Amino acid sequence: MQNDYDVVVIGGGPAGLAAAIKAKELGLKVLLLENRETLGGVPLQCIHPGFGLHYFKEDLTGTEFIYRFIHKFLDMGIEHYTGAHVVSIEPYSDLEKRLRVVTSKGVLDITTTTLIYATGARERHPFEIGLTGHRPAGVYTAGEAQTMMDIDGIMPGKEIVIVGSGDVGLIMARRFALEGAHVKAVIEIMPYPGGLTRNIVQCLQDFGIPLYLSHAVTRIEGTKRVEKVIVTKVDENLKPIPGTEKEIECDTVVIAAGLVPYLKVLERVGVIIDPATRGPVVNEYLETSIPGVFVAGNALVINDLVDYVVEQGELAAESAYLYVQNKGIPTKKWKKLVKGKNIRLAVPHYLSGDNDVVIYARVQKPEENVKLRFPEINKEIKLPFVKPAEMIRIKLRKEDIAKAEDKITMEVVPNE
């Protein structure tokens, strides 16, 4: 019994498109499933620049960037469904995964040797960040507001408070200002901004938008539509400091409090999740705890740059190719990547020493003049600064990885 496909890619955003294109180039029989009506995913609604600096060596908008992939994908005639929702995944065996997919053509039962999960992320919503008060109209997640403005061409509101200073929040602050809204504040619970410095300058400072660090929105007021928010200073444990409450009148609250890998269907079949990334635990092939199921893009780890997302998509496709050729990933002695001092997350979680590996990591807190150190393999890299907002991308050579016994620690230490 042949499977219907060598690889099924779930998700038609940048990670999924890059994976499908690469898999097709490698000669695999590919199917891509996208649940929206169109291919492209989130970059379609990103009309701001900053995309593709690494991959195309050009500064593109999200829309321009993703269209290059969509065109290439369509030109290659890769089989795909849009408006396709994966209802369930059954990892029947190491060589056969069964999917049930609802599409407007009918309910499909599909078998495949490998699966690339590239479903992206969902946004954290008001109830996850401890917001209390009323639940009126005028509260949006940043992505929803972005879709409203940049896909549907409608304006959410007039007087805006943005919760969270990650890149998404900063970009939306500027977006609202450009359309004549009054952005009253960007509120950040941490003592440092969550987004890239470039965006702090270009999105807030250039528009005179105030940023409140070490502050939290604790309460939303308003019965029909938002009327105001209550903002409080927070201490070093991020707990509100009593007596520091102040009101900001507004009709719109935009929640830009970060993203979470969206893997509902995969979680149901018991894939092992890393509590730090909230994505799956993977080896250097981006293979999850379910053999032959690979993951890439924001479903793996929340990335800063679309270029990294594409890189992960292509790696997942190469891994799927190896899997199909070998009928599995060859057995290896895996070394665990251990998070040392000031490392909040790091993927992949297991390394073999047979391949060069790109590590993606984030620190817990900002530090200046530091060394990124891998003590077991005597590797050190000097860095002028590290900050949680900026993902560290670092390549380890296979001969270095091979030096380690059973673990490789990654840590940030002062540069002395």
Place this chain on the structure above:
Amino acid sequence: MGRKKVVVVGAGVVGASIARVLSQYNELDVYLLEKNADAGMGVSKANTAIIHPGHEDDPKKYPLRAKLCVKGNRLWHQWVKELGIPAKFPGELMIAVEEEDLKVAKHYLELARKNGVPGVRLVDNEELRKLEPNVNPNAAGALWAPTAGVMASPMAAPALVENAVTNGVKFLPETEVRGIKIEKGEVKGVETNRGFIDADLIINAAGLYSDKISKMAGIDYFTIRPRKGQYYVFDDDATPKVTRILHQTPTPMTKGVYVITEMNDGLMIGPTAEDLPEDAKEDTSTTKEGLDFVWEWAQKLVKELPPKNKVIRTFAGLRPEPPDGRWIIEAYDDPWGFINAAGIRSPGLTGAPAIAYYIVEELIQKKLDIKLTKKSHWNPYRRAFWFKHLPPEKQNELIQKNPSYGNVVCMCREITEGEIVDVIKRMKNMGVQTITLDGIKMRTGAMAGTCQGSYCRIRIARIIARETGIPLWEVSLKGKGTEYGIGDVKVLLRENGGDKNAE
């Protein structure tokens, strides 16, 4: 006598149940008035979703509550099936956390006997742990009540109204009662924002505002105070869950917090019981203190709660609290034709069907001596289906007929475009004028899953805009003043010609 025109004020679960029961009779023309855009958007929208067994009310103190709760429980077993409201009957454990709480449990065992609740008994620690594996293992024991159930309560009022309309009731949403006309000691009709409506009988089921409506009829011996209850809801994949309905033996301090697994498979904990001032009837806000209280008490009932990052929603609802806790279900001689169903606090959801029968049988037929005969062609059924629960061959059949059933719009809850379009048609047929996002949410559960609509709300708003022919920004969350947007994306630039932040 001839025909009688009945106006029911308030399309919450009580008013909607009354309308449904009234629709069984030949002689009545029933008008169901609701000030909100849709049925069930007030008190009925937010509660613990429990169909209570009926052993918590002392029949001496609360005779109506005790009697109608037990009867209502039995009626709901039948009604949820007729109306296609998702429900289950896992039974309830009133847990004695400490040894001395067993005395309290015994008191309620006695009430169960008095109220005629079947199957209630005390269970020891060992049996308790078998009945509920996730129970606090140190609990002394519990009172087991097997007739208790859980239903998808936000659907209840819309489903009841839809069925009532099928049987001839006229539903008038966005219709606010402003006055009641009385002549020679008899009711004549109601003044509303949409004009005057004649009535021979007026039934007041206006929830938190039933005191205000009652005053309009000259009956002003009570005020209704809001009592707030706050809740947490967890994601459907958050564990550990519970099988049974859990709560603790009531104390003088608190009637107790419940832990249930609601119909969408998420754990839910709550409520608080906070008495608010009389004028706080719109205050459904959550507070940190209230939520902390719920968390603390729920922890006493179970081994552990799921992690806080698996919370998908916190919400609060208000119960209409009458002065002495007694339901005010009365027909009056003066004005004749005015009937109160006021102050229907807990267990009002459970009691609603029985309250409706009580009003028709005891008050309208007996007390007011109005002769009624049952229709020979009354349709008790509201047909409904969930695409996700159909077998694949049925799903395929539907998709072949209508491809929009193959377009999953809400990913977390797997709700299709076909279902949303169907719900919009039903809402229109029922008489809803403003198709709201909350109306779709109450009926389908869409936008209420893991992502709380951050992915699908705009897609559902687009469908509403398309099906009703209004601009996307005019689609509302819950009626006028809650629109999705303020205009097209250039509206502010046209209005104020520039960058507000630069001023």
